[in-house]
Amino acid sequence: MDTYLPPATQPVRVVVWAIHLVLPLLGLWLLLAQPRVNIMWHHNPSHFWMIAVVAGINVILGLMISEAARRRADARLFLVSMVFLSSAGFFFLHGLSTPQVLLDGHTLGFDIGQQVGLTMAAVFALASAFPLGEAQARSVMRAQHLIRLTVVGLMVLWGIASLVPGLTSLSRPPAVLPIPWFGWFSVPGLVLFVAAGLMMFRLHRMRRSAILVSLVTAYALLAEAMVAGMSQLNWHLSWWEWHILLTLAFVFVAYSAYLQFRREGSSAGLFDSVALSATVEKIQAQYEQALEELVDHVRRGTKLPAVRLAGRFQLTEGQAAVLDRAGEALASERELSERLSALVDVGTQTKVRLAESDLLTGALERVRQVYGDVRIGLVSDGRVSIGSREYTFSGATPVRRDGLITYPLTVKGHLAGALEVPVGRTTQDEALSATLASQLSIALENARLYAELDTLFRQYMSPDVASRLLADPGQAALGGELRELTALFADLKGFTTFSERVAPGEIVEMLNRYHTAAVPCILDNGGTIVQFVGDALLALFNAPAAQDDHALAACTAALAMQEAATKVAADGWPTFRVGVNTGMALVGNIGSPELRGFNAMGDAVNVAARLQGLAEPGTVVIGSTTLAQVSTAEARPLGPLRLKGKEQEVEAFVLTRIIRA
Numbered sequence: 001m002d003t004y005l006p007p008a009t010q011p012v013r014v015v016v017w018a019i020h021l022v023l024p025l026l027g028l029w030l031l032l033a034q035p036r037v038n039i040m041w042h043h044n045p046s047h048f049w050m051i052a053v054v055a056g057i058n059v060i061l062g063l064m065i066s067e068a069a070r071r072r073a074d075a076r077l078f079l080v081s082m083v084f085l086s087s088a089g090f091f092f093l094h095g096l097s098t099p100q101v102l103l104d105g106h107t108l109g110f111d112i113g114q115q116v117g118l119t120m121a122a123v124f125a126l127a128s129a130f131p132l133g134e135a136q137a138r139s140v141m142r143a144q145h146l147i148r149l150t151v152v153g154l155m156v157l158w159g160i161a162s163l164v165p166g167l168t169s170l171s172r173p174p175a176v177l178p179i180p181w182f183g184w185f186s187v188p189g190l191v192l193f194v195a196a197g198l199m200m201f202r203l204h205r206m207r208r209s210a211i212l213v214s215l216v217t218a219y220a221l222l223a224e225a226m227v228a229g230m231s232q233l234n235w236h237l238s239w240w241e242w243h244i245l246l247t248l249a250f251v252f253v254a255y256s257a258y259l260q261f262r263r264e265g266s267s268a269g270l271f272d273s274v275a276l277s278a279t280v281e282k283i284q285a286q287y288e289q290a291l292e293e294l295v296d297h298v299r300r301g302t303k304l305p306a307v308r309l310a311g312r313f314q315l316t317e318g319q320a321a322v323l324d325r326a327g328e329a330l331a332s333e334r335e336l337s338e339r340l341s342a343l344v345d346v347g348t349q350t351k352v353r354l355a356e357s358d359l360l361t362g363a364l365e366r367v368r369q370v371y372g373d374v375r376i377g378l379v380s381d382g383r384v385s386i387g388s389r390e391y392t393f394s395g396a397t398p399v400r401r402d403g404l405i406t407y408p409l410t411v412k413g414h415l416a417g418a419l420e421v422p423v424g425r426t427t428q429d430e431a432l433s434a435t436l437a438s439q440l441s442i443a444l445e446n447a448r449l450y451a452e453l454d455t456l457f458r459q460y461m462s463p464d465v466a467s468r469l470l471a472d473p474g475q476a477a478l479g480g481e482l483r484e485l486t487a488l489f490a491d492l493k494g495f496t497t498f499s500e501r502v503a504p505g506e507i508v509e510m511l512n513r514y515h516t517a518a519v520p521c522i523l524d525n526g527g528t529i530v531q532f533v534g535d536a537l538l539a540l541f542n543a544p545a546a547q548d549d550h551a552l553a554a555c556t557a558a559l560a561m562q563e564a565a566t567k568v569a570a571d572g573w574p575t576f577r578v579g580v581n582t583g584m585a586l587v588g589n590i591g592s593p594e595l596r597g598f599n600a601m602g603d604a605v606n607v608a609a610r611l612q613g614l615a616e617p618g619t620v621v622i623g624s625t626t627l628a629q630v631s632t633a634e635a636r637p638l639g640p641l642r643l644k645g646k647e648q649e650v651e652a653f654v655l656t657r658i659i660r661a
Contacts, residue, residue, distance in 0.1 A: 044100050051095025054247045058088030061253055074279040075140035079128035080215065082151065083121045084250070087222075089155040090117020093162065102163055109162025109170035115186050116158070118226055120151070122192035125219055129199035186226045193223035214253045221249035332428075338370040339432050346439050356447045363440060371421055371436065376409070378417040384408075391418045398434070405430060407437030411445040480588020485543045486554040486626060487581055487605045488527065489612035490518065490561060491536035494574035510573055511535060517568045518576070521560035525553040530599050535574070538609075540600050543587040551582045551629035556658055558620040566618070579612025580655070581605075581623035610643040611652055624651035632659040 062084035069077035090113055096102050097110035132140065140147075162170040197219035204212040225245040346363045360376055367374050377386035384391045386406075391399055393408040393415065400406075409417040419437045423429035492498075492514065499507050515537070522529055522539045526547050531538040539557070542550035558578045565576045583604025590599045607623055615621040627635055634656045640649035 044098050048095050048098045048101050050247065051091055051098070054250055055088045055092035055095065058084050058091065058250045061250065062088060069144075072279050072282075073141060075132050075137035076128050076279075078140065078144050079124050082124040082147065083128065084253075085148075086124060086151050086155075087117050087121040087250075089151070090114055090120070090158070093117070093155065093159050096159070097162055103165060103171065106173055107162065107171050108174040109158070111174060113158065113162060113170075115189065115226065118222060119186075119189035119192075120154075121222070122189040122196065125196035125222075126192045126199075129196040129203070190223050190226045193219050193226065197223065211253075218249040218253050221245045225249070335370065336428055336432070339428075339436075342367045342370050343432075343435060343439050346436070346443055356444070356451065359443060359447045363443065367436060371433075373422055374436075375420040376417060376440070377420070378409075379415060384415065384418045386418060386420050389420075393418075398430075398437075405433055407434060409437060409441045409444055411441070411448060416441070416444060480586045480590070482584055482586050483543060484550075484583065485585050485587065485600060485604065486541040486550045487585070487600065487608035488522070488539040488541070488554050488558055488578065489536065489580075489609045490539075490558075490576055490578045491534075491612060492574035493577050493617040495535040498572065498574050510570075513568045514565055514576070517564035518561045521564055522557045525557040525560070526550075527554065527557055528598075530597070538600075538605075540587065543585075543600060544598065549629075551580075551626045552632070552658070554580050554582075555620070555622060555626065555630050555633060555655055558622075559655065559658065562618055562620060575617035577612055577615035577617050578620040579608045579610070579615055579622075580620060580626050581608035581611055582626040582629060583607070583623075606645060607643065607650060610645070610650075614638075614641065614643075614652065615654075620655040621652050622655050624653070627653050630658070633657075634659060 062081045065077055065081035065084065068074070069081055094110065094114040094117070097107055097113060099105050099110070103110075158170075161168040165171055197216050200212060200216045200219060204216060222245070345366050364374060364376060375386045377384050377391075389401070391406055391408075393399065396408060396410075398405050398407045403422055404420050405423045406418050406420045408415055409419055419433075419440055421429075421433040421436065423433060498510070511534075514535075515532070518537070519529060525541070526545065527539040527541050528544060529537055529539045539554075541547055541554045541557075547553060558580050561578060562576055569575065581604050583602065585600045585602030585604045587598075587600045589597070590601070591597055604625075611621040611623060621638070622630075622633075622635065627633055635653035636656060638652045638654060641652050643650050
C-alpha cells in the first residue's frame with residue numbers, strides 16, 4: 001500500500017486491500033463446495049523446493065529483523081523476528097517430511113508440523129502487537145537468548161521425532177485420515193493471528209508505514225492459511241492453497257522491505273517503524289543529535305563527520321554526501337536567520353536616552369556573535385580609521401581589502417564613520433553586510449537625533465514629559481484625564497522686596513542657584529516640574545508618570561528642597577515656602593494647536609497654591625489628604641483655615657520630618 005497517497009484516496013486502497021484478502025477465502029469456499037474443481041496434484045519435488053525457497057526467504061527476513069532488534073535493543077522487533085524464524089523452521093521441517101525426501105511415505109508429522117509452527121508463530125505475533133512498557137520490554141530483551149534456544153530446541157526435538165523413521169508416531173502414517181481433531185487444533189493460532197493483525201493495523205493508523213501494512217497483511221494471510229489447512233485434503237488444490245498463502249505472506253513482507261530499501265538506499269532503518277514508541281523516540285533523538293552535530297561542524301568550519309555518521313546510521317556514500325549538503329544548506333539558513341535576527345536587535349537598541357557609545361557597544365557585541373570580528377570607526381578630525389587602516393569612500397561604494405569589506409556609515413547624508421565586516425563565509429556575506437551598515441547608519445542617526453532632542457527638551461520641561469513626547473509624539477495632543485495626584489507649589493518669600501533693591505543680573509543668579517538646588521530634589525523623587533513662573537514653581541507627583549507613594553514622594557521632595565535652599569541662601573536673600581496637597585485634578589496638554597503645555601487644573605492644585613501662600617519662610621505646609629496618605633510624617637496642626645476661593649475651612653499642617661524605617 002502506498003503510504004504517501006492523499007488522504008482522500010486512502011479509503012479506496014483499504015477497500016482494494018480488503019478485497020485481496022477476501023478473494024483467497026472465496027476461492028477456498030469454491031474449492032470445498034465443488035469437489036470436482038478441487039482436483040489433486042501430487043508432486044513431491046515441487047512441494048519440497050517451494051518449501052525450501054520460502055523457508056529461506058523467511059530465515060533471511062527473520063535474521064534481518066533480529067539484527068534490527070539487536071541494534072535498536074527493541075523487544076517488538078525481536079518478537080516479530082521470532083514470528084518469521086519459528087514459522088520458517090517448522091515450515092522447513094514440513095518440507096523435509098515430504099514423502100520420498102527423507103521418509104518413504106506420508107507421516108503424521110507431515111500433516112500437522114506446519115500448523116504447530118504457525119501456532120507458535122501466532123503467539124509471537126500477538127506478543128509483538130502489544131504496546132509493551134519499558135519494564136516489560138527490558139524483560140523480553142533479557143530473555144531473548146533463552147527464547148531463541150527454547151524455539152530451536154523445540155524444532156530439533158520435533159525434527160527428531162518426525163524425521164527419524166519409526167521413532168515416534170509423528171514419523172509414522174496417521175492412524176485415521178482425515179484427523180478428527182486437526183481442524184480444532186488450528187483454531188487458537190487462527191484467533192491469535194487475527195488479534196495480532198487487528199492490533200498491528202491500529203498501530204499503522206497511528207504510525208503510517210509500508211512495512212507495518214505488510215505485517216498486517218502477512219498476519220491476515222497466515223490466519224487464512226490456517227483456515228485453508230483445516231480441510232486436510234492433502235495434495236488437492238485447497239491443500240496447495242494454504243502453501244501459497246504462506247508463501248504470499250512472507251514474500252509480501254520481503255517485497256515491501258525491498259521497495260523501502262530501494263527508496264532509502266539502506267537497510268538500517270527498514271523496520272524502525274515497527275519498533276516500540278520508546279525506540280522510535282530514541283531514533284528520532286539520535287537523528288536530531290546527528291543533524292545538530294553536522295550543523296555545528298559546518299558552522300565552525302571543521303571537517304564534517306560524514307564517515308562516522310555514515311557508520312552509525314549505515315548510510316551509503318551517496319546518502320552521506322546528500323546529508324553533508326543538507327547540513328551545509330541548513331547551517332547556511334540558520335546563520336542567515338541569526339544574522340537577520342542580529343539586524344533586528346540592532347534596530348531595537350536605538351532607544352530614547354540611550355547614549356551613542358552605549359548604542360555602538362551593544363550593537364557590536366550583538367553582531368560579533370554572528371558576523372565575526374566586526375569593527376566600527378567614527379569620523380575624527382575629518383578622517384575615518386579602524387586600527388591602522390584609514391578609509392576614504394567614493395559615495396556609498398564599499399572598500400574591499402584583505403578579506404574585509406568596509407561600508408561608510410552616514411548621518412543626514414554625511415560620512416559619520418565606517419563599518420568593517422569579514423566576508424567569505426557565506427554567499428550572502430556582502431548583501432548582509434550592506435544591510436548591517438544601513439541599519440547601523442539609521443541607528444547612529446537616530447541616536448544622535450534623540451540626543452539633540454533630549455538635550456533641547458530637557459532644558460524646557462520635565463524628563464518624564466520629554467521622554468513620553470519623544471517616544472510617542474501623539475501624547476502632545478490637546479486633552480487631558482482626571483486622576484489623583486499630589487501638587488507641590490513653592491516660591492520665595494520676600495522676592496519682590498529683594499528684586500527692587502538689587503540689579504537684574506543678581507536676581508537671575510539668585511533664582512538659578514535656588515532652582516539648581518531645588519529641581520534635583522523634585523526629579524530625584526519622581527516629580528514632574530510643569531511650571532516656572534518667576535520665583536515660583538509647580539511640580540506634580542503621579543502625573544504624567546504613575547507613582548504609588550506620590551504623597552510621600554512630594555513630602556520628601558519638599559523637605560529636601562528646604563534643606564538644599566538653606567545651603568545656598570546668602571544674607572538678605574529670600575526664603576522658600578512650600579505647599580503640598582493631594583486630590584483629584586485634570587492633567588493633560590492645555591493650550592492651542594500652535595502652543596501648548598503640560599499642566600494640571602483642579603481644586604487639589606488650587607489648595608496647594610493657597611497652602612504655599614500661608615506657609616512661613618523655610619517651612620512646608622501640607623493638606624489633610626496628604627497627611628492621611630503619609631503615615632510616617634510628623635506634622636504640627638495649624639487648625640482649620642479659611643482659604644481664598646474655598647467656602648469650607650481646610651485643615652492644614654506644618655510638616656516637620658519624615659520618619660525613616
